[in-house]
Amino acid sequence: MNVLAIGAHPDDIEILCGGTLALYAEEGHSIFTAVATDGSVGTPDLTKAEISAIRRQEQEASAALLGATLIWMGFEDEWLFNDRPTRTAFLDAIRQADPDIMFVHSPNDYIADHRVASQIATDCRIPASVRLVETALPACSKIPHVFFMDNVAGIDFSPEHYVDISSVLPRKAEMLACHKSQEIWMQQAYGESLSGIMLRNARHRGLAINAEAAEAFRSLRTYPVTRGDDLLPGRAR
Template identity: 30%
Template sequence: MSDRQHHIMVVGAHCGDAEVMAGGIVAKYTRNGHKASIVHLTAGEKGHRTLPPEEYAEQKRREAQAAAEVLGADVYFLPYKDAELPVNDEVIYQLADLIRQVKPTIILTHWKESIHKDHTNTSLIAEDARFYAALPAIKRELPAHGAWGFFYCENWEDPYGYEPDIYVDISEVFDVYVEAMQQYELFRGGVSSFRYIDYYKALAVMRGCLANCQYAQTLMRPRGANVQKGPAIPGYPL
């Protein structure tokens, strides 16, 4: 482990999103002595063919607990409904308060150009919540906390304009990543016809090819975070 302990918070729209888009990265960090927290803004409870949403929500939360355990992460749930996640001050302050409580150093979330409204809203909520959490002038029960790392993750439902800036080699924890996904009936093929586990395995292989390793997972920086200002070209001092 490096001298500094990191704490990754992954904010996902539906139980399962955080794990598919960042499970490998989370497992790699927790296995190297760092901390991680997974936050699900909704359970993603409306997609089941036979179970009513209330029952499926309970199942999804149990699956999320099991997946977080596999990844070595803590898990938190916000009480919003699948497909009805709003972007408003209530949810933004709830997440900001959680950021002040949990004190992550890095926040990962959805890229906003998505086919799913909840994913877009989660991206917007996470961005604002991180900003509110960091502002001392915003008085809440807990003092301000700045999570200075902020990145978007790769998710098949959020593809438009997603361009990876960072490739993380997850080869050593690939099996853990797959095991975490397998905790969900959704990903085992029982709920949706989308081949989740095949897709995310293949994506990790493809990203691994590009990163010259076996398996990789990627992140994208917010616009502007790639801008560097100084007396010379970064990495090429005068």
């Protein structure tokens, strides 16, 4: 299968579904990670151009650990809007991956870029497969199933599906550790480490299934319904 995860910022995917993607990779599936913004405000002291370049390199390093194809959209951090250029970029990201499965942000996550990325990705799910919705790339061969990723820190998210990521927690941590610039930024902006947020949430979700660590998801419930949790790693397909 082709698996596409769409995150608003560099490091979002690693925090919210990095373990699940690692399990898919172990099963031999093709992984694509698409990042909507350039991460250009996540720094206490660098310029936008400097931090954007660093964060792209960090995202490339993380994708390489997973063996994933990185799609970098490069929109300005904190200025993501649901307009035609942005929708076109999302459509082409989906078309490049031609996914069976998409992981996207929850519609009620804590920051505007996450919510906008969720809306655009969900809105593009069907048009990406429509031939006469014309972009630079041909239409997808199928309509993917969409899983909403957990909210950051698990706040106001009611899981339907859990994936036991205990066996790949070190790989998830290694991928997140590629984003060294954000450990500094998160400590200054929020008073806690990026890795600390990830580990706390992974262990909290693991309690629900008696596992060391887990990631939590919900399925998009709109027509057409395209299967469900049988598509997650370790399930029968």
